[in-house]
Amino acid sequence: MPLVRIDLRRGKSPAYRKAICDGIYRALRETFSVPEDDRFILVNEHDADNFSYAPSYLGISRTNDLVIIQVTVSDTRTVARKKALFARVASLLAQNPGMREEDVFINLVEVKKENWSFGNGIAQYVEAN
């Protein structure tokens, strides 16, 4: 059910971008108990002048490799699980594709369980079927 939007500067290889998607999906599986195969990820690549970021906000040194990850999820996770997600995403993306953890920006948008339809016009999470 998470819907993931990834925004980054243009120029990374398909393998690099796939590693980011894979890492986020794996972190969601491990920390948010997202079901297997529940993977919907959109990537937007930007030219430099359409990607504006703070290079040192909160004392964190960011580079042009910054990746902004916005995840829409159901509003069922505790603060502890959110912290676990953030840590796991940063750790996995540091492993592969080898990102700096400073360059991993994550934001969660929470919605009600009834706000999803995964196909066929049905609100699967609140239907009997």
Next chain:
Amino acid sequence: MPLVRIDLRRGKSPAYRKAICDGIYRALRETFSVPEDDRFILVNEHDADNFSYAPSYLGISRTNDLVIIQVTVSDTRTVARKKALFARVASLLAQNPGMREEDVFINLVEVKKENWSFGNGIAQYVEAN
């Protein structure tokens, strides 16, 4: 007031994409009582490696024709109306442009009525004017 974001694979004709926009707008009018002419729809077309989806999550068979629709709306609708929206969008997109209902993914993000400004720097839904 709904702000609609549509994400899909690149390659569909303008007429096909317009039919999707028209169907969503009509479904919002019919099921969410959205006012006439209240239509703000953004479409993002993706290359294959920037559009990752689950081909069978929840037993629904999805294809490359999958369309991911994220609608930001005021938080005033019941579960019943949300179900009606989902069903109507899928039904209308099946009619035109002839999509498979399995390929219609919808997510709602709800916000307060005061969170909109439709121009002129005014929060129209909470202003006296």
Next chain:
Amino acid sequence: MPLVRIDLRRGKSPAYRKAICDGIYRALRETFSVPEDDRFILVNEHDADNFSYAPSYLGISRTNDLVIIQVTVSDTRTVARKKALFARVASLLAQNPGMREEDVFINLVEVKKENWSFGNGIAQYVEAN
């Protein structure tokens, strides 16, 4: 902490788009007390057939210069501050790059303070550090 998404028609100069980003950032600083250097702004440029808008909804006359601004922020602002933000953004964008105030569309998506990680896998707004 605000994450800003700007959607507009393709064709505006880098300077024009930068002026929009600068104006929004300044308005957020002034009306939402956003910290200095807290600036994360994504711009998406669309072809005409991927940017559908209501030309006169609520009696406001919009043109192809319409800019749709969606700001994800923590849920800590009053209605009065939101109204101030809307007014300030419209006013600043009218000054530079010289937009019509009718063409400034703004939507706020509010999230909990714990929903942000600005790097290093930490939820900075709820951590002791």
